[in-house]
Amino acid sequence: MPKGGNAESPCARAILHQQVSPPVHEPLESVGEPSYDGSIIKFDEYGRSMPRDLAAMDLAAGHVSKALPEPVLSGWGRLPMPGRELLSEHLEQATVGAVLSRGLGRSYGDSSLPAHASDRVVATRLANRILEFDEASGRMRAEAGVSLAELNRLFIPRGWFSPVTPGTKFVTLGGMVASDVHGKNHHREGCFGAHVQSLRVRLADDSVVVCSPEQEPDLFYGTIGGMGLLGHILEVTFTLQRIPTNWLVTQSVRVGNIDEFLAELGTAAPAWPMTMGWIDCLNRGRGMGRGILMAGRWATVEEARAKPPRPAREVVFPVELPNWALNATTARLFNMGYYWRHLAKRASGLTAPDPFFYPLDAILHWNRAYGSRGFSQYQCVLPRAAGPTAVREFMEHLTRLGGASPLCVIKDCGPEGMGVLSFPMEGTSIAVDMPATPGLQAIVDRLNEFVIAAGGRIYLTKDRFTRPEHFRAMEPRLPRFLALREKWDPGRRLRSAQSRRLFGDK
Numbered sequence: 001m002p003k004g005g006n007a008e009s010p011c012a013r014a015i016l017h018q019q020v021s022p023p024v025h026e027p028l029e030s031v032g033e034p035s036y037d038g039s040i041i042k043f044d045e046y047g048r049s050m051p052r053d054l055a056a057m058d059l060a061a062g063h064v065s066k067a068l069p070e071p072v073l074s075g076w077g078r079l080p081m082p083g084r085e086l087l088s089e090h091l092e093q094a095t096v097g098a099v100l101s102r103g104l105g106r107s108y109g110d111s112s113l114p115a116h117a118s119d120r121v122v123a124t125r126l127a128n129r130i131l132e133f134d135e136a137s138g139r140m141r142a143e144a145g146v147s148l149a150e151l152n153r154l155f156i157p158r159g160w161f162s163p164v165t166p167g168t169k170f171v172t173l174g175g176m177v178a179s180d181v182h183g184k185n186h187h188r189e190g191c192f193g194a195h196v197q198s199l200r201v202r203l204a205d206d207s208v209v210v211c212s213p214e215q216e217p218d219l220f221y222g223t224i225g226g227m228g229l230l231g232h233i234l235e236v237t238f239t240l241q242r243i244p245t246n247w248l249v250t251q252s253v254r255v256g257n258i259d260e261f262l263a264e265l266g267t268a269a270p271a272w273p274m275t276m277g278w279i280d281c282l283n284r285g286r287g288m289g290r291g292i293l294m295a296g297r298w299a300t301v302e303e304a305r306a307k308p309p310r311p312a313r314e315v316v317f318p319v320e321l322p323n324w325a326l327n328a329t330t331a332r333l334f335n336m337g338y339y340w341r342h343l344a345k346r347a348s349g350l351t352a353p354d355p356f357f358y359p360l361d362a363i364l365h366w367n368r369a370y371g372s373r374g375f376s377q378y379q380c381v382l383p384r385a386a387g388p389t390a391v392r393e394f395m396e397h398l399t400r401l402g403g404a405s406p407l408c409v410i411k412d413c414g415p416e417g418m419g420v421l422s423f424p425m426e427g428t429s430i431a432v433d434m435p436a437t438p439g440l441q442a443i444v445d446r447l448n449e450f451v452i453a454a455g456g457r458i459y460l461t462k463d464r465f466t467r468p469e470h471f472r473a474m475e476p477r478l479p480r481f482l483a484l485r486e487k488w489d490p491g492r493r494l495r496s497a498q499s500r501r502l503f504g505d506k
């Protein structure tokens with residue numbers, strides 16, 4: 001029986017305690033992996049990649065041709081690690097003895113991947129029951145594996161929406177808390193964690209605790225944005241927001257260069273609750289940093305269309321493109337087309353939630369476009385204090401280094417939240433996808449040096465290539481996070497491939 005909720009209402013009757021859906025994505029495919037030192041390594045005849053030294057040993061012993069492909073796990077960047085995941089609808093049981101939880105694997109890098117092939121990794125996506133919902137306040141308690149796609153499907157028609165949503169709906173509540181995700185409304189609403197009231201967490205010693213701002217607050221704020229390293233999130237209690245209709249009033253502006261972009265972002269932020277921009281980061285000269293700025297707000301009843309939006313049609317990216325398909329020339333052509341498709345300088349209208357919040361979700365498996373080599377996303381935030389010059393110089397640096405691709409997103413971030421390692425800080429965030437070429441490690445190194453000098457930081461959920469010394473230099477909050485790990489997991493039992501790389505976990 002829901003606490004404080006109206007269990008007799010049709011909404012509660014329809015939703016509570018049901019598993020809201022079967023898993024919403026197929027297992028992720030994965031081919032190709034850079035080794036820890038960042039150099040790209042060899043593939044065997046099964047398309048399997050191995051650390052260079054192992055590959056050399058196997059080749060020398062003549063094993064490679066006979067070896068069966070090992071199971072691998074990967075994130076959205078499709079750079080795999082040996083490992084397997086345990087899927088269970090009973091998170092409480094499955095997480096006993098586990099060292100890592102993962103949701104839908106939409107983190108790009110290695111945060112949801114095991115440090116060792118034998119590590120017990122629990123996939124939460126079958127544990128997707130909504131446990132309580134209070135229709136007066138919007139407060140919900142749900143299992144960590146509930147996906148945003150399912151929440152949207154069930155709750156948008158009922159007039160509720162997540163207070164914060166990332167650019168994909170194929171994420172779980174557990175993943176949203178562990179990465180403390182931000183959305184187009186960060187300048188108004190902060191991160192998802194700011195809307196969480198409490199968490200039920202299985203700790204490294206296998207005990208289960210409930211934490212909140214009042215109860216074990218250090219665990220609560222360490223778990224928000226803590227990349228699953230303080231405990232397995234079993235349940236999340238948070239508050240949905242009321243929406244007046246299921247349409248958005250949107251505006252898009254074609255912007256000529258990065259300085260104009262920053263000025264437009266500054267003007268849009270007080271006027272619009274949601275803003276973000278796409279940047280053509282391949283264009284040089286006076287048009288460097290040109291792009292399209294998008295802004296939106298929920299439409300009022302008077303503004304909205306009478307009929308709800310039709311469900312978005314999903315198309316599957318049918319094949320993995322060859323690695324050469326996405327190169328500087330094709331990316332430049334794509335960018336030019338995308339930029340000039342926006343013929344009017346300014347356009348406005350009504351938009352459905354899916355194309356506004358999740359344009360990339362319209363094409364399932366779009367990550368195949370980067371080919372078998374996989375890719376990474378570099379996302380950093382540069383503090384407001386560093387000024388527009390820092391953003392312009394970063395963009396120039398990025399273009400010069402050749403790390404650019406068609407996907408480059410710029411966002412305005414509001415003040416830093418309470419999550420001990422949460423990513424956003426007041427300033428400008430830039431995210432860019434980069435194919436995993438042999439030069440990628442060097443590009444990330446140079447960008448990180450720039451970010452450190454500017455006083456910024458990178459986003460762990462996207463990262464795969466940052467060196468530990470760079471992370472230490474950009475993250476003054478790291479000692480506090482490590483002290484929390486020492487308190488809640490002194491044996492460092494909980495770990496990921498990312499924590500092994502960045503924090504020296506065994």
Ligand SMILES: Cc1cc2nc3c(=O)[nH]c(=O)nc-3n(C[C@H](O)[C@H](O)[C@H](O)COP(=O)(O)OP(=O)(O)OC[C@H]3O[C@@H](n4cnc5c(N)ncnc54)[C@H](O)[C@@H]3O)c2cc1C
Nearest residue numbers: 103104105106107166167172174175178179181182228233
């Ligand atoms: C197209 C696209 C757009 C995106 N846009 C944004 C954006 O706008 N803003 C933003 O902030 N992010 C964005 N992301 C990143 C994404 O929101 C995060 O990586 C999110 O954490 C993924 O959720 P997931 O359920 O897939 O988690 P996973 O990728 O499976 O895991 C991510 C991290 O969460 C931990 N974790 C997951 N579940 C649990 C649990 N139950 N208990 C403990 N730890 C757990 C994992 O160990 C890992 O460290 C985007 C990703 C994609 C692919």
